[in-house]
Amino acid sequence: MDAQEPGRLTPALILFGAPGSGKGTQARLLRQQCLNGPHISTGDMLRQHIEARDLIGLDIEGRMRAGRLVSDELVNRLVEERIQQPDCRDGFILDGYPRTLNQAAVLRDFAAARGVDPYVVHLIVDYDKLVARLSGRRQCPVCGTLYSLSTNPPKVPGVCDLDGTALVTREDDREPVIRERLEQYELQTRPLLEYFQRVGVAMFEIQGAGATPDAIAKCICGKLAVSGRTVR
């Protein structure tokens, strides 16, 4: 981000919504359809530390398996490091961050200091649908592609369409953990909507269910195009 032209702001999309609202799927589709820049998922970053069994991974594993948030200090540091990489210069997509008021405030300070222009796309999905989606979700452990047993199954059951890897159920996509994650969202994350409004961050409200993921992405791109935020 350092080589950015003077006076030009770096657009940062905050994909906001409950677990299961489709943030990861939409991030991938929006990059194909209308936005530049990397997809930065804090959940994926944290899972990589767990897989690597490094010190961070060992420290956060218990909390993540239980569906609880990890410390603000850790995620703030990981995100700050990531968004200073050169590939974020023309924009980036945040998925799963910020999730607490502290994280939102840290991101806001960073954005103000570094010429970043954050805006929010809020994916709205009913509670019952979220539970159904999360419990039917499968993921490719290699390329990260997400499948849904009901709405978007793989062509061959249990196998990734793209690279043939056996699909897995995430540890935290099991029923009691799903409830905990949704509770954490209600308590810690949903209040950010009011915060964004109060501090004047632009927000786009999108129905995240009732249409195909592709149609939802087109709808988002349409709204962003009207506001001059798309690149193609």
Ligand code: AMP
């Ligand atoms: P996700 O893949 O976004 O659903 O995140 C999976 C898990 O990673 C969450 O349940 C948390 O334990 C942890 N996590 C991801 N992002 C954050 C964040 N911004 N703050 C705290 N914990 C996070």
